[in-house]
Amino acid sequence: MSERIRTVSALLVIAASVAIMVGVLATDSAGPSDRVHSLAERLKCPICTSESIADSPSQVSRDLYDLITEQVADGWTDDEVFNFFVATYGEEALLDPKTGGATAFLWLAPLAAVALGAVVIAKRLAGDSDEVTEEERNRIAAALEESL
Amino acid sequence: MALVGYAGIVLALISAAGLVVQGARAFWGRATANSLRLPAWGLLLGAAVAMGALELALLSDDFSIEYVARNHSRDTPLLFTIASGWAALEGSIVLWGLVLAGFAFAVLRSLEADDRVGAGAMAVIGLVALFFFGLMATAASPFTTLEVVPLDGTGANPLLQNHILMAIHPPMLYLGYIGFTVPFAFAISSLVAGDGSSSWLQRTRRWSMLAWTFLTLGIVLGAWWSYEVLGWGGYWAWDPVENASFLPWLTATAFIHSSVVQRRRGMLQAWNVALVISTFALTILGTFLTRSGVIASVHSFTQSSVGPALLTFLVIVLLGSFGLFALRAHLVSSTPRLDSLASREGVFLLNNLLLAVFAFVVLIGTIYPMVLEAFSGDRVSVGAPWFDRAAVPISLVLLLAMGLGPLTPYRFAAPDLMWRRLRGPLQVASLAAAGAVLAGVRPITVAVTIWLATFIVSGIVSLAHQRATASGDPYLRAAGRLFRSDPGFWGGMVAHIGFALAAIGIAFSGSFAVRQTIAFEPGESAPFDGYTLTYEGPTARDEPNRSVVGASFTLSRGDTILGTLEPRLNQYPNQVQAIPTPSVRTGLREDVYLSLVRIEADSARVTIDAFRFPLMWLLWSGALLVVAGGGWSFVGRKRRRDLSSLKVESGV
Numbered sequence: 001m002s003e004r005i006r007t008v009s010a011l012l013v014i015a016a017s018v019a020i021m022v023g024v025l026a027t028d029s030a031g032p033s034d035r036v037h038s039l040a041e042r043l044k045c046p047i048c049t050s051e052s053i054a055d056s057p058s059q060v061s062r063d064l065y066d067l068i069t070e071q072v073a074d075g076w077t078d079d080e081v082f083n084f085f086v087a088t089y090g091e092e093a094l095l096d097p098k099t100g101g102a103t104a105f106l107w108l109a110p111l112a113a114v115a116l117g118a119v120v121i122a123k124r125l126a127g128d129s130d131e132v133t134e135e136e137r138n139r140i141a142a143a144l145e146e147s148l
Numbered sequence: 149m150a151l152v153g154y155a156g157i158v159l160a161l162i163s164a165a166g167l168v169v170q171g172a173r174a175f176w177g178r179a180t181a182n183s184l185r186l187p188a189w190g191l192l193l194g195a196a197v198a199m200g201a202l203e204l205a206l207l208s209d210d211f212s213i214e215y216v217a218r219n220h221s222r223d224t225p226l227l228f229t230i231a232s233g234w235a236a237l238e239g240s241i242v243l244w245g246l247v248l249a250g251f252a253f254a255v256l257r258s259l260e261a262d263d264r265v266g267a268g269a270m271a272v273i274g275l276v277a278l279f280f281f282g283l284m285a286t287a288a289s290p291f292t293t294l295e296v297v298p299l300d301g302t303g304a305n306p307l308l309q310n311h312i313l314m315a316i317h318p319p320m321l322y323l324g325y326i327g328f329t330v331p332f333a334f335a336i337s338s339l340v341a342g343d344g345s346s347s348w349l350q351r352t353r354r355w356s357m358l359a360w361t362f363l364t365l366g367i368v369l370g371a372w373w374s375y376e377v378l379g380w381g382g383y384w385a386w387d388p389v390e391n392a393s394f395l396p397w398l399t400a401t402a403f404i405h406s407s408v409v410q411r412r413r414g415m416l417q418a419w420n421v422a423l424v425i426s427t428f429a430l431t432i433l434g435t436f437l438t439r440s441g442v443i444a445s446v447h448s449f450t451q452s453s454v455g456p457a458l459l460t461f462l463v464i465v466l467l468g469s470f471g472l473f474a475l476r477a478h479l480v481s482s483t484p485r486l487d488s489l490a491s492r493e494g495v496f497l498l499n500n501l502l503l504a505v506f507a508f509v510v511l512i513g514t515i516y517p518m519v520l521e522a523f524s525g526d527r528v529s530v531g532a533p534w535f536d537r538a539a540v541p542i543s544l545v546l547l548l549a550m551g552l553g554p555l556t557p558y559r560f561a562a563p564d565l566m567w568r569r570l571r572g573p574l575q576v577a578s579l580a581a582a583g584a585v586l587a588g589v590r591p592i593t594v595a596v597t598i599w600l601a602t603f604i605v606s607g608i609v610s611l612a613h614q615r616a617t618a619s620g621d622p623y624l625r626a627a628g629r630l631f632r633s634d635p636g637f638w639g640g641m642v643a644h645i646g647f648a649l650a651a652i653g654i655a656f657s658g659s660f661a662v663r664q665t666i667a668f669e670p671g672e673s674a675p676f677d678g679y680t681l682t683y684e685g686p687t688a689r690d691e692p693n694r695s696v697v698g699a700s701f702t703l704s705r706g707d708t709i710l711g712t713l714e715p716r717l718n719q720y721p722n723q724v725q726a727i728p729t730p731s732v733r734t735g736l737r738e739d740v741y742l743s744l745v746r747i748e749a750d751s752a753r754v755t756i757d758a759f760r761f762p763l764m765w766l767l768w769s770g771a772l773l774v775v776a777g778g779g780w781s782f783v784g785r786k787r788r789r790d791l792s793s794l795k796v797e798s799g800v
Contacts, residue, residue: 010571017578021585025592044529049443050387052532057380057728057743057757062665095531103528106516110509110538117501124486 036069039078042096043068043085052095150213150291153201157284157291160194160245163187164277167252171271175337180261184270188249188256191277195249199242202290203233212297215239215290221303221722223693228304231315234322235308237439237454238290243319244435245280247326251355252277255330258351265348268337269330276329279461287453306720309693310727313373321366321393325431327359328400332428332469335421339472344479349407349420353636354785356407356424360400361778367393368771379715379728379743381663381759383767386535388443391514392434395507399427402503408636409496412558417480418473419500425469426507432462442518490561495553502546509538540593547600547651550644551577554637555607572610577603590659597655601648608641635784639777646773653767657739662760665745668699669753676758679740680704686752687714695719697747699754703733703740715744715756738762 037054043064045056053061053068071081085093097103166187173179202215206229211217219232219239234243252273259266284290308314331352338348370393375383384390403423406416437443440455486493513530521527555569581599589595616626631638666674668683675681680703687698698716702709713731720727730743741759748754 007567007571010575013575014571014578017575017582020582021578021595024585025590025595028590042531042533044531049389050385050529050531051380051382055380055382055385057745090527092527092529095529096533097528097530102520102524102526103516103530106512106530106534109512110505113505113508114501117505121489121497121501125489 035078036065036072039068039072039081040065042094043082044089044093044095046089046093050095149201149205149208149210150293153198153205153291154285154289156194156197156199156201157281157289158194160191160198160249161278161281161285163190163194164274164281167191167274168271168278171267171269171274174267175264175271175341177264179267181256181259181263181267181270182261184256184259184267187274188253188270191249191274192253194281195242195246198284198290199233199246202239202242203230206230206232209301211299211301212293213290214292214294217294217298217301219301219304221301221693224304224309225693227312227315228309228693231308232304234318235305235314238284238288240318240322240439241280241283241288241454242290244322244326245277245284247319247322248273248277248280248329251326251330255333255355265334265337265341265343266351268340269333269348272333272336273329276333283454283457287457303693303720303722306694306718306723306727307377309720310718310729311373311377313369313376317366317369317373320362320369324359324361324363324366325396325434327355327362328396328424328427328431330355330359331403331424335424336469336472339421339476339480342476342479344417344476346410346414346417349410353407353411354782356400356404357636357639357778357782357785360397360404361775361782363393363397363400364771364778365775367397368768368775371771372768375764376732377727377729379730379757381661381730381741381743381757381761386513386530386532388514389438391510392437395510395514396427396430396434398503398507398510399423399430402500402507403427405496405503406500409493413493415486415493416500418477421473421480422470425473429462429465429469430507430511432458432465436462437514488560490556490566492553492556492558492561495549495556499546499549499553502542502549506539506542506546509542510535543651544593544596544600547597547604547648550647551600551603551607554611554641554644569610570607573603573607576606594655594659597651601652604648605645608645612638612641632784636781639779639781639784641777642780643774643777646770646775646777649766649770649773651770653763653765653770656763657761657767660760660762664758665755666758667753667755669751676740677760678705679710681742681758683754684712686747686754687716693720697744699744699747699756701731701742701756713740713742715742717744717747734765736765739764 040054041052043053045051045053045058045061045064047058047060048056051061053064055061068081071084076084082094091098097106099107164187167184170179170183170187174181174183204210205213205216206220209216209220209222211220215236215238219236220229224232233239252270255266255273256270259270303309331348334348334352338345367390370390371383374385375381400423403420406423407420409416410420436455436458439452440458441452442455486497488494489497513535517528517530551573552570555573556566577599580602581595584598585595589598612627612630615630616623619626619629621629662677664676666676666681668674668681670683670685673680673682682702682704684700684702687696687700689696696716696718698714701713701715703711703713711733713733715731716729717726718729728743730741732742733740739759739761741761743757743759745755745757
């Protein structure tokens, strides 16, 4: 098989597979998401260190899970449910902390870290790599001397 | 026995001081490294005597020692009696000291008489030992005696007694934690010596791999324990205790990758020093988080005996190491620059950036609530939804880097070369993901994970295939020789394959988990996700250390009986809350997992949580493959250690 045929057939296989994936996933009607479960996953079980109401096997969590089910059935919005839990258990109830106030730092810091890392790498890349510094010249000289 | 143990601690303490003094003298050329033998022996002997005395006290039911009275009883089974020696705070520090002493001894054996950097490293290890044996001698003494000797103790921690994994998970984690003291010590010693070369990295490469392998194993065993014992069906909750072990793992993983770049290309020298210091500091932070009670309440840690001491030590480590690093930074600034981002170094850089950001995210998510509470009194939680939002995208890009890296050449990856190497794996990955989507796999993150995992595995297989056929030897022999020829690289590839498999396991078990709470009368059957569960009846038995109630279920699909599952609740005399033991049936397709919620004593009516987790075995076997890969890069390297070639490589 020549190089060109390999390239063309590979491109065809990849393109066809991607087309299938995109086609199927795009036309897929998203099923009704389980709102109760996703709410319960974002609220802390009051007697655990970090498990959510959805995960914790404790009786308290089972009761609260039923409570959320009722609230959703009564037409409460997500915010109303969260506000209810914050009013009852304090801000500790939210496993997903608020984006504002005292927990804003938690949302900003990771973004700042990524930006910082990208800047450092970009700087290294852009640095005048052809320039040989005094120190480098000394090192090269020393290495040459050693090898002779 | 208390006196003997205490004498051991004092001997170790004196020896640690001796190690510091003699190490420093040898470092400045006033003694030879041979003079470290005596203190190293003393340290090991003292630590062994302390550990031995504690074990003997436990085995002989010596309740005059407070530690024994609080962590042991006459009914505790032998295995858990032995494990009690390191299960609670004071004992865990004794084990820490023993492992550190053993490592110090092993390091000493590799030193030559005029090895000044090595002697300096021994002094650093001595300082760390001084701290931990100092803790044992003061705040966390395991040999405190009681004036009134109780007839029996309160017994071991129920969570420990409930599963054997709890006896082996902490020592594995400790071997990993403490192992990083060695590369840290060599890095510090090199900095003090003003040695800007890579020799510390070369010399401690095997230590880093050993420590990384044990740390990985420790984390995997902890996750497995969580799955097998806690009964909530999960294996990872982003709990501060879990994060404490995951944090040094992240920086250590970055370190074992970036040190390859330094060895091959002379780059990232300063970064490697920073990583090894961070890893060591994070192991101390982990010890502080897990052992000081700070997680339960920020304000309780000042009352704990070791909290303030560990926090002070952490601050000293951070200030001392990074201060020294800043003073000597000019020595470790790397000279060769990156030619192009499209290169193996570029992918390594991406890997390091991602792992560093990952570690940073986990770090602030773990400690921010504690810091906030300490300063403002506000209590907030940071949980799985927050961590997942960062962890999922970072992990997916890491998987992509894992697939690209091994196929990318150093310096510069020409587009046509990359295309020739990548087109095969790209086709396999795309076909696999398309097939999975057609078979109904959703959501898109799972499809992407399948694509990435297949890409990684097929890339490695094609690489191995190419190299094996190129040699012209019989295929299997060529492949075997290839595997042995470069254990560092191929061990890494085995670990990568393990990660790919584990990623599929995590994606499937997370996205397609089914949970249902079902109540049964005796003899009743109920459908569960295509299976039928039949409640045969309750079981009960008394064991010496606990009473066990269970419920026996028959699992069937259609007319086929698949097996019996018996989830249990274990009641320990020293705890009101019963500890569950879920019953898991592992299959090729999925795990069926039953956890007993309650059983009514009179009517024998039971309530259970039934879970279905697809492809869980892929997660565990993938994780073990990661450990095996790490192990191979450690074991295989032994035979290839060639000091002369290392010197040449690091000298330029």
